[in-house]
Amino acid sequence: MTVPTEHLLILAGILFAIGVGGFCLRRNLIVVLMSVELMLNAANLTFIAGSRHHSALGDPALDGALFAIFVIVVAAVEAAVGLALVIALYRRKQTVSLDSLDELGD
Amino acid sequence: MPHTDWLWWLLLLPLLGSAACGVLHFLTLKARRSDANAKGPSALAWPIAAGAMGAAFVISLLALNGLRALDASARVLESSAWSWIDTGNMAIDVSLVVDPLSSVLLLVVTGVGFLIHVYAGGYMKGDPGYAKFFAYLNLFVAAMLMLVLSSNLLGLFIGWEGVGLASYLLIGFWYEKGWPAEAGQKAFVVNRIGDACFLIGSFLLVQLFGTLDLSDIGTAVPALLTGGEHSFQLALAALLLFGGCCGKSAQLPLFVWLPDAMAGPTPVSALIHAATMVTSGVYLVVRLNPLFAASPGILFFIGVVAAATAFIAGTSALAQRDLKGVLAYSTVSQLGYMFLGLAAGAWSSAIFHLVTHAFFKALLFLAAGSVIHGMHDEKDMHKMGGLRRHMPRTYVTFLAGAAALSGLPLLSGFFSKDEILAMNFANGGMYYGLWAVGVLTAAITAFYSWRMVGLVFFGEERFDAAKVHPHESPGSMTGPLFVLAFLSIAGGLIGLPPVLHLPHVLHSWLEPVTAPGTAILHGDHAPHLSHAAEWVLLGLGSVIALVFAHKGFYAYKNGKEQDAAFAAKQPAVYAQLEKAWSIDRTYTFWIVQPIKLAAFVIAVVVDQFAIDGVVNGAARLARSSALQLRKLTDGGVANYGLWMGAGAAVLAVIWIAGGAA
Amino acid sequence: MANLLFYLMALGAVIGSLGVVSAKNPIASVLSLLGTFFCLATIYLLSGFEFLAAAQILVYGGAVMVLFLFVVMLLNLGSEEGEGSPLEFVRRRGAPIAVATSVGLVVLTFVGILGAPEVRAAEFVAAAPASFEDIATLLFGSFLLPFEVVSILLLAAAIAVIVLAKRERGTAVAPTGEATK
Numbered sequence: 012m013t014v015p016t017e018h019l020l021i022l023a024g025i026l027f028a029i030g031v032g033g034f035c036l037r038r039n040l041i042v043v044l045m046s047v048e049l050m051l052n053a054a055n056l057t058f059i060a061g062s063r064h065h066s067a068l069g070d071p072a073l074d075g076a077l078f079a080i081f082v083i084v085v086a087a088v089e090a091a092v093g094l095a096l097v098i099a100l101y102r103r104k105q106t107v108s109l110d111s112l113d114e115l116g117d
Numbered sequence: 118m119p120h121t122d123w124l125w126w127l128l129l130l131p132l133l134g135s136a137a138c139g140v141l142h143f144l145t146l147k148a149r150r151s152d153a154n155a156k157g158p159s160a161l162a163w164p165i166a167a168g169a170m171g172a173a174f175v176i177s178l179l180a181l182n183g184l185r186a187l188d189a190s191a192r193v194l195e196s197s198a199w200s201w202i203d204t205g206n207m208a209i210d211v212s213l214v215v216d217p218l219s220s221v222l223l224l225v226v227t228g229v230g231f232l233i234h235v236y237a238g239g240y241m242k243g244d245p246g247y248a249k250f251f252a253y254l255n256l257f258v259a260a261m262l263m264l265v266l267s268s269n270l271l272g273l274f275i276g277w278e279g280v281g282l283a284s285y286l287l288i289g290f291w292y293e294k295g296w297p298a299e300a301g302q303k304a305f306v307v308n309r310i311g312d313a314c315f316l317i318g319s320f321l322l323v324q325l326f327g328t329l330d331l332s333d334i335g336t337a338v339p340a341l342l343t344g345g346e347h348s349f350q351l352a353l354a355a356l357l358l359f360g361g362c363c364g365k366s367a368q369l370p371l372f373v374w375l376p377d378a379m380a381g382p383t384p385v386s387a388l389i390h391a392a393t394m395v396t397s398g399v400y401l402v403v404r405l406n407p408l409f410a411a412s413p414g415i416l417f418f419i420g421v422v423a424a425a426t427a428f429i430a431g432t433s434a435l436a437q438r439d440l441k442g443v444l445a446y447s448t449v450s451q452l453g454y455m456f457l458g459l460a461a462g463a464w465s466s467a468i469f470h471l472v473t474h475a476f477f478k479a480l481l482f483l484a485a486g487s488v489i490h491g492m493h494d495e496k497d498m499h500k501m502g503g504l505r506r507h508m509p510r511t512y513v514t515f516l517a518g519a520a521a522l523s524g525l526p527l528l529s530g531f532f533s534k535d536e537i538l539a540m541n542f543a544n545g546g547m548y549y550g551l552w553a554v555g556v557l558t559a560a561i562t563a564f565y566s567w568r569m570v571g572l573v574f575f576g577e578e579r580f581d582a583a584k585v586h587p588h589e590s591p592g593s594m595t596g597p598l599f600v601l602a603f604l605s606i607a608g609g610l611i612g613l614p615p616v617l618h619l620p621h622v623l624h625s626w627l628e629p630v631t632a633p634g635t636a637i638l639h640g641d642h643a644p645h646l647s648h649a650a651e652w653v654l655l656g657l658g659s660v661i662a663l664v665f666a667h668k669g670f671y672a673y674k675n676g677k678e679q680d681a682a683f684a685a686k687q688p689a690v691y692a693q694l695e696k697a698w699s700i701d702r703t704y705t706f707w708i709v710q711p712i713k714l715a716a717f718v719i720a721v722v723v724d725q726f727a728i729d730g731v732v733n734g735a736a737r738l739a740r741s742s743a744l745q746l747r748k749l750t751d752g753g754v755a756n757y758g759l760w761m762g763a764g765a766a767v768l769a770v771i772w773i774a775g776g777a778a
Numbered sequence: 779m780a781n782l783l784f785y786l787m788a789l790g791a792v793i794g795s796l797g798v799v800s801a802k803n804p805i806a807s808v809l810s811l812l813g814t815f816f817c818l819a820t821i822y823l824l825s826g827f828e829f830l831a832a833a834q835i836l837v838y839g840g841a842v843m844v845l846f847l848f849v850v851m852l853l854n855l856g857s858e859e860g861e862g863s864p865l866e867f868v869r870r871r872g873a874p875i876a877v878a879t880s881v882g883l884v885v886l887t888f889v890g891i892l893g894a895p896e897v898r899a900a901e902f903v904a905a906a907p908a909s910f911e912d913i914a915t916l917l918f919g920s921f922l923l924p925f926e927v928v929s930i931l932l933l934a935a936a937i938a939v940i941v942l943a944k945r946e947r948g949t950a951v952a953p954t955g956e957a958t959k
Contacts, residue, residue: 012780014826015926016893019821022788024887026795026814028880031766033799035759042798042807043758048842048851049795049811052818055834063825073908076827077921083837084928088935090842093807094849094940101853102946115752759876766879766886773890 027053040100040107044093050072051086055079121183121196127176127223127266131259132494134169138162138252145248161250163195163238166251170234170258173226179707190729192217202271208689214268215331218630219544221468221623222265222400225475229392230258232597236483237384240490249291254270256390257283261393265400268318270329273401277365280394281308287389288381297380309366311371318357324409326349331404338407342637352412358405358533359419362398368456369426371699372449379441381487386441389479391448393460399455403464406634410462413638417547420460424554427453429698431561435568436680436694439496440485444567445698448521449480450558454537457555461548462638463540465624469612470533472623475522476608477508477530480601484515487590488573489596492600493584498572499677505574509585510595510654512574512769517602519570519695523563524662529608534559536614542654563665571673579677589688615653784824791817804850812843826907 026049033046073114097107104111145157184192187441194324197212215223234254241250260279267273281304289301323329325347326337343346362368367375378390391393402409403417409416430449437443451474458467489496491508505512521530536558541552580587613619635643646654686689693699749760794817797810813840822831919927 012784012826014781014784018784018788019847021823021887022791022821022890024891025792025884027900028883028887029792029795029799030882031762032876032880033795035755035762036873037799038755039804039807041804041846041855042801043755045798045807045811045846047796048177048838049788049814052815052838054816056821058827059822059827059830062827064828072911073912073916076165076830076908076913077916079827079830080833080917081921081924081928083833085931087837087842088931091845091935091939092942094845095939098847098853107853107855109755109758110753113752115750763875763879766883769883769886773886 016064020057023053023056023060025052026056026088038109040097040109041094043109044090046098048086048090051082054090055082058082092098121213123176123217124180124194124196124266125198127173127227127262127688128259129172130169130176134166135252135255135259136166136247137335138255141165142246142248143253157248161279162251163234163257164249165237166255167231167234169255170227170231173262173438174224174231177220177223177227180215181225182607184215188630189292195198195315197268199763207323207329209269209271209329211272212268213266215266216630217417217626217628218400218403218468219265221472221627222396223262225472226258226261226265227394229475229479229601230388232600233384233388233392233483234481236387236486236594236597237382239591240321240384240486246290250287250382253283253286253290254368254384257287257389257394261397264397267331268726269331270322270334273404274312274315274319277361277397278312280389280397281305281312281365283369283384284308284378284389284394287385288378288379290385293379300374300377300380307371307374308364311361314357314360314364318354318361321350321354321357322400325354334405335407338633339637340413348412351408352415354419355405355409355412355415357374358401358408359415359422362401362456363422366395366452366456367426367449368398368453369422369429372426372430373697375449376442376445376697376701379439379445383482383489384656386444387479387482387486390445391482392475392761395448395452396455396475396570399452399459399467399471402456402459403468403631406464406631407637409459410634410637416462416638418458419456420541420548420551421455423453423460424551424558425453427457427558428451428554428561429700431558431565433694433697434565435561436683436691438499438680440488440501440569440573441482441496443498444478444481447481447562447565450453450562451478451522453558454534457541457551458537460551461537461540461544462635462644463537464634465627466533466536466540466612467622468627470537471527471752472611473521473533473605473608475667476601477518477605480514480598481518481522483598483601484511484518485697487511487594488515490581490590490594491587493585495580498569499680500580501573501578502576502585502676503574503578508589510589511598514595514598514602515574516570517605518752519566520666521605521608523566524658525563525611525664526659526662529605529728531658531662532614534608535655536612539614539646539651539654542650543646545644556657559658560661560665562671563662567666568673571670571675572677575674576676609773614655701705739748780824784821786818787820787824791815791821804855805847806845808846808850811846812839815839820830828907829913831908 030046030050030053034043037043058075058079060071065072103105121728141158142161145159148155153336183194194215195209195212199211200208201211203211241247244250257280260276260283264273264276265278267276285301285305288304289298292298297657319329322334325341326334328334341351375390378384427450430446430453434443434446435452437446455467455470458470488504488508492501521528524531526533538552538555541548541555611622612624613621615621683725695701791814794810794814801807801810815834819831819834820831822834
């Protein structure tokens with residue numbers, strides 16, 4: 012594949028932006044967590060793009076790919092813990108709407 | 118240097134008296150808190166204050182004696198307390214100097230002051246602020262003595278301001294009535310204008326001479342005169358110092374405070390606004406006579422202002438109904454005479470008139486106070502009349518004062534006034550004009566003096582005999598009146614004219630002080646009047662005084678109808694005279710009202726709306742923005758997420774833009 | 779050919795992510811995300827990172843998405859109440875800012891990327907796929923520490939999840955979502 016690196020990065024940027032939009036706009040906590048996953052994937056794509064770019068230019072660098080592996084692992088962990096929190100929240104409030112989480116305010 | 122530290126008691130005694138009376142006043146206030154009618158210890162204030170004055174008078178006599186023991190060319194007693202300002206270029210000490218000029222002033226201030234203190238004890242009896250009054254009065258004397266005794270212009274200025282303060286406090290003594298407080302404020306503000314000129318003048322003097330020591334300035338003037346490049350600065354300094362005199366001594370542009378100052382108690386009017394404070398301008402000029410002599414043009418200008426002042430004030434006195442008002446305008450007019458004398462280079466003549474004026478004007482004020490006191494605070498002459506039967510002693514002494522004021526022959530006022538007019542005549546040239554105005558004013562003076570006598574003491578009684586019972590004043594008040602009456606009659610003996618071939622005591626006494634100025638002004642050929650001219654002038658003066666006194670007396674001795682007749686014949690003129698040529702009204706309209714308007718605008722519009730608006734608005738802005746920002750932390754997770762996202766985006770911008778740059 | 783596939787997958791990813799963000803039904807969101815993951819895995823494959831592509835599908839698609847599905851079904855979440863159209867949330871207070879943020883990021887991406895000269899490569903040669911040996915060497919070689927740390931992290935996460943999601947004594951989560959004591 013000889014797609015220029017910019018295009019990969021542009022795609023990553025778009026995915027990230029959509030993730031931000033979802034993070035800020037949706038009320039459902041689970042959808043918010045999924046938006047976070049989306050952002051992490053966009054970051055992963057960026058790492059891959061970098062690694063690929065350097066490899067193609069004759070400087071083999073797999074660091075990006077490895078980083079992406081670790082990101083995947085940590086993202087999985089975060090998703091698990093986040094969903095556990097969602098369940099704990101649901102137990103108290105019987106809803107997963109973000110609007111119910113206002114006890115920190117006055 | 119002989120041991121002269123006792124001179125400081127001249128200042129300390131009145132100051133201590135003032136402090137003691139102040140303490141008495143506060144004790145009285147404390148006593149009154151428990152019992153509203155308690156008298157407290159305030160009755161002690163009179164002996165303390167009068168005692169301080171009496172002791173000061175004795176010390177003044179001792180100082181005079183000390184001076185007489187010295188040789189005429191070195192008649193100076195000095196006492197230096199400490200070195201105050203020492204800046205390398207200029208050194209100012211706190212020190213006192215007594216020389217012939219200040220000894221004369223000392224005797225006048227302490228002597229007349231003592232008599233007035235004695236009088237005031239009876240006059241102010243029953244007033245709730247009895248002790249406070251004497252505290253202020255002694256404070257005034259202390260400041261006046263500082264003015265007279267100081268060896269440098271800065272100490273003099275301290276005294277100058279001090280008497281202004283005391284004047285303000287005393288004019289507004291009965292401030293509860295309202296208008297005395299305004300009168301006091303007016304006096305202070307108008308004086309301030311003069312003081313500003315004084316200060317700028319003294320700055321110029323520092324620049325010219327590098328010192329503020331009065332005798333040093335005097336001796337340094339002739340050196341600066343050679344060459345002529347300093348003449349403008351010297352003239353400007355003299356002019357500015359005269360500006361200060363205009364304020365303090367109530368000359369033409371700045372005299373408007375003096376008639377209003379009659380709102381104060383009569384002893385105050387007598388002491389401050391007749392005998393002593395208002396004469397400090399004259400003292401200043403004589404003290405610095407070399408400086409003024411160096412600018413003959415300025416001297417003539419002073420003469421013009423003085424003549425105009427004398428004339429305007431004298432004519433205004435013709436139409437006043439308030440007894441003290443006549444005397445106030447009369448004081449302004451007589452001060453004009455003193456400055457007229459100064460303008461002709463007749464330094465000692467001006468001092469002579471200062472002394473005689475202190476005698477007869479204080480007498481007139483005190484006698485007027487006695488009349489007002491006896492008439493239960495009635496001041497309108499149209500409501501008096503025929504009082505000579507009820508208050509004989511006051512009547513007799515008032516006659517003496519009026520006679521001296523109008524310049525009836527052989528009385529004190531005659532000699533001093535004649536001397537001034539003669540010196541103006543002798544200078545010739547443009548001074549003839551000043552002389553003519555002086556003569557005219559003398560006629561007017563005689564007229565209004567005897568108008569007073571006629572309206573108050575003669576004719577039928579125009580007051581309601583059932584309600585008002587005029588009575589003679591107690592001995593404590595009439596005693597000083599007699600002393601002053603004697604001085605008014607016999608006071609001329611210290612200044613007899615040369616044609617009589619009798620020594621002019623005052624002139625020769627003041628010679629060491631006035632000689633430098635005369636030398637600068639006239640060199641070797643002082644203006645000289647032939648004996649014949651002198652006799653003619655003496656005769657002219659006598660005739661005018663007698664004729665116009667007679668006219669004034671006969672016009673009014675039967676009643677007040679002459680005033681109404683005058684008003685009917687010349688209504689416009691009469692109206693103008695009554696309001697002192699509307700000068701005060703002009704000031705109020707063109708200067709005071711715009712300033713008050715500007716003050717109102719600044720206070721309300723600028724300060725309240727604009728500045729407070731900005732300050733309060735800033736506070737309100739902070740508060741409202743805080744309220745808005747508060748909504749960021751409403752606890753909603755979505756909200757937090759939103760702002761985190763926005764913040765991250767901003768950071769991204771900064772990193773990328775920063776990295777790209 | 780590969781390029782065309784890339785652009786197709788890219789398009790798919792974008793559509794999927796839009797679906798995640800705008801779907802009413804959470805199940806639809808989950809499935810859109812799954813689709814996005816598949817597209818991304820394909821892109822990784824096209825870029826020559828086979829192991830990563832496999833990891834993406836196995837971990838993300840097989841574990842994380844399944845977990846999401848379990849939770850959604852466990853909590854019996856239906857469509858969000860009151861949300862009429864997918865763009866209902868635009869009317870919310872913070873919507874303009876969020877939209878502006880997102881759009882801004884996209885613009886930024888374009889500007890940043892297209893403006894930087896080094897990124898443009900005149901000739902781009904497709905590299906050989908990374909071999910498993912290389913990845914393993916790196917993973918157990920220079921990246922050993924992160925590897926071990928991540929395993930501890932996984933352990934901690936497992937414990938945390940158990941603690942967090944543990945039922946409190948006597949509280950049961952009924953299918954209707956009501957807690958009964």
